[in-house]
Amino acid sequence: MNNWKISLKNLLHKPLYAFLSVFSLSISIGLLLGIQQLDTSIQNQFENALGSIEMVVGAKGSPLQLVLSSVLHIDKPTGNIAYSEVAKIKKNPLIKEAVPISYGDNYKGYRIVGSTQGFAKMYGAELLEGRAVENSMEAAIGNDVAQQLGLKLGDTFLSSHGLTENSIEEHSEAFTVVGIYKPAYKVIDRLIITELASIWDVHDHGDHDEEAHDEHGEHDADEEHQEEGEHKEHDNHSEHDLHDKDDKEITSILVSFRNPMGLMTMPRTINTNTDMQAALPKYELERLFRFTGVGVKAISWIAYIILLISCITIFIGLYKMVRERAFDLALMRTYGASNFQLFRIIGFEGILMVLASLFFGFLFSLIGLHFMVDLFKSQFQQDIILTFSADQMLQTLLIVVVISVVSIVLAILPLLKMNISKILSDEK
Amino acid sequence: MVQTDNLKFQYKKAEPLFHFPNITLEEQENLLILGKSGIGKTTLLHLLAGLLKPVSGSVMIDDVQINRLSHSQLDTFRGQNMGLVFQKNHAVRSLTVLDNLKARLFFSKKPIDLAAIASLLEQLDLKETQKKKVNELSEGQLQRLGIAMAVIHNPQVILADEPTSSLDDENCSAVMQLLQQQAEKNQANLVVITHDIRMKSGFKNIITL
Numbered sequence: 001m002n003n004w005k006i007s008l009k010n011l012l013h014k015p016l017y018a019f020l021s022v023f024s025l026s027i028s029i030g031l032l033l034g035i036q037q038l039d040t041s042i043q044n045q046f047e048n049a050l051g052s053i054e055m056v057v058g059a060k061g062s063p064l065q066l067v068l069s070s071v072l073h074i075d076k077p078t079g080n081i082a083y084s085e086v087a088k089i090k091k092n093p094l095i096k097e098a099v100p101i102s103y104g105d106n107y108k109g110y111r112i113v114g115s116t117q118g119f120a121k122m123y124g125a126e127l128l129e130g131r132a133v134e135n136s137m138e139a140a141i142g143n144d145v146a147q148q149l150g151l152k153l154g155d156t157f158l159s160s161h162g163l164t165e166n167s168i169e170e171h172s173e174a175f176t177v178v179g180i181y182k183p184a185y186k187v188i189d190r191l192i193i194t195e196l197a198s199i200w201d202v203h204d205h206g207d208h209d210e211e212a213h214d215e216h217g218e219h220d221a222d223e224e225h226q227e228e229g230e231h232k233e234h235d236n237h238s239e240h241d242l243h244d245k246d247d248k249e250i251t252s253i254l255v256s257f258r259n260p261m262g263l264m265t266m267p268r269t270i271n272t273n274t275d276m277q278a279a280l281p282k283y284e285l286e287r288l289f290r291f292t293g294v295g296v297k298a299i300s301w302i303a304y305i306i307l308l309i310s311c312i313t314i315f316i317g318l319y320k321m322v323r324e325r326a327f328d329l330a331l332m333r334t335y336g337a338s339n340f341q342l343f344r345i346i347g348f349e350g351i352l353m354v355l356a357s358l359f360f361g362f363l364f365s366l367i368g369l370h371f372m373v374d375l376f377k378s379q380f381q382q383d384i385i386l387t388f389s390a391d392q393m394l395q396t397l398l399i400v401v402v403i404s405v406v407s408i409v410l411a412i413l414p415l416l417k418m419n420i421s422k423i424l425s426d427e428k
Numbered sequence: 429m430v431q432t433d434n435l436k437f438q439y440k441k442a443e444p445l446f447h448f449p450n451i452t453l454e455e456q457e458n459l460l461i462l463g464k465s466g467i468g469k470t471t472l473l474h475l476l477a478g479l480l481k482p483v484s485g486s487v488m489i490d491d492v493q494i495n496r497l498s499h500s501q502l503d504t505f506r507g508q509n510m511g512l513v514f515q516k517n518h519a520v521r522s523l524t525v526l527d528n529l530k531a532r533l534f535f536s537k538k539p540i541d542l543a544a545i546a547s548l549l550e551q552l553d554l555k556e557t558q559k560k561k562v563n564e565l566s567e568g569q570l571q572r573l574g575i576a577m578a579v580i581h582n583p584q585v586i587l588a589d590e591p592t593s594s595l596d597d598e599n600c601s602a603v604m605q606l607l608q609q610q611a612e613k614n615q616a617n618l619v620v621i622t623h624d625i626r627m628k629s630g631f632k633n634i635i636t637l
């Protein structure tokens with residue numbers, strides 16, 4: 001027998017009260033921890049996903065959309081720009097690297113990005129096996145793609161048009177997997193990377209009914225007749241395409257700068273002097289987080305309100321207990337317990353509830369986060385890597401502990417003024 | 429041994445002053461204090477138990493003048509040397525019979541002797557109830573538990589406040605006998621305050637307030 005045991009038995013004597021207090025407190029703790037960790041993880045994730053990309057240049061439209069589509073690969077592109085722009089931008093001495101990307105196809109929901117070798121470097125991705133893409137219709141795939149689709153070196157697959165999975169608009173040329181990247185924990189893990197030429201090749205055949213490819217229109221029609229039989233002819237054709245890259249279009253250009261001066265001047269120059277737009281991913285994402293931040297704040301406030309309510313529940317419960325069980329407590333005093341000991345016994349009851357709530361709250365937040373991560377994966381193809389921020393967690397826990405301890409102390413303070421003699425003689 | 433000298437008590441300045449007759453009990457002597465309600469019986473019992481401090485006079489229990497002890501010394505002294513029996517509330521409601529007895533020993537800082545608990549439960553015919561909570565007991569069982577709680581720690585003094593007033597004749601004499609038996613076994617003084625004249629027959633020393 002000890003103080004803790006007596007506290008625990010007191011608590012179990014009123015299971016409904018104990019359950020309600022623990023339940024509401026742990027919900028609020030769970031919400032607080034969960035929403036914070038989710039928010040930090042998503043922000044880290046997005047910021048991490050940028051790699052060394054400091055600016056994106058693409059067709060005019062929404063800068064946020066340009067960033068979401070070309071950097072995070074979760075939205076539709078704003079339009080196309082001329083491939084010749086890449087060379088112009090590269091000329092600028094402030095530019096460290098400018099990588100053209102072009103996309104519009106997918107394989108089983110994973111986006112196929114046509115680019116140059118510089119693309120993988122932007123994300124700091126390294127090859128796990130095989131080699132980087134060197135020729136048209138070769139593909140190097142991100143680690144997630146390889147694992148989820150079970151693709152191996154040498155495998156071939158047919159891409160389909162658009163950014164979501166559909167088998168109706170399948171293209172007819174097959175890609176060959178020549179390389180698989182190591183996990184970079186960035187967006188590249190979920191991409192299929194190929195040469196720019198591959199995208200052009202594929203679309204020259206497939207898109208003639210959607211876009212007016214005036215120059216090639218006739219050629220395409222010819223091509224269609226020969227497609228099945230004459231593969232050599234086709235190869236010649238892509239060689240031919242490579243030669244007049246200048247007429248080609250790409251979706252956007254990913255840019256990194258040599259020094260911050262570029263960041264200051266380039267976007268304005270591009271936005272005013274060309275019919276393209278330049279967007280700064282960091283800035284756009286901050287803007288986005290300001291929007292989502294409102295939701296996070298709202299949920300946090302709700303969690304704090306629940307926290308307050310549950311602490312009031314604990315306070316009322318303990319306070320009532322001190323009142324209702326006054327006789328029990330007075331009896332304990334006659335058994336030899338000191339006032340301080342009663343203080344501890346009832347305090348422990350509160351502390352036991354808070355400890356249980358911390359445990360279950362933590363559990364709730366883990367379950368909730370797991371659920372959210374799954375949701376993000378299935379809805380947005382975003383792998384959220386949970387980055388727990390210990391500082392933030394400790395801060396939240398400290399708030400919870402302080403508020404609950406204050407309510408416990410307030411509830412049991414009347415004990416100090418307890419008049420045992422009066423309580424014992426009031427029984428009749 | 430219980431001794432009081434010129435004991436006076438007042439709840440508030442404006443209220444009447446209680447002046448109690450001197451009590452002197454040698455070892456193993458028992459005392460019945462009779463009186464109507466409102467006459468200060470419970471006040472006297474609480475003075476003896478150190479739950480109230482007298483305005484003047486002294487309370488000696490086994491050569492310790494308890495009205496001079498500090499609060500915490502009193503808590504310890506009361507827990508170790510006194511056993512209190514009440515009219516209605518006999519034990520802590522959130523604990524089982526067995527846990528109550530264990531807690532009683534724990535609070536008085538005495539070793540928890542399970543064999544002694546078992547034998548006391550046997551004597552008071554409470555063995556079947558040891559796993560039950562207090563509110564599951566019958567009136568008679570409750571009163572016996574109250575006695576068990578007052579004697580499990582081998583006290584020097586057993587103080588009983590109206591232990592029989594809510595009991596029928598049969599239970600009343602049973603409780604009286606048990607109290608006296610336990611007092612004798614522990615070589616303790618038994619002080620009972622009551623307005624229940626049925627108890628008169630069992631006591632040699634009687635004070636009427």
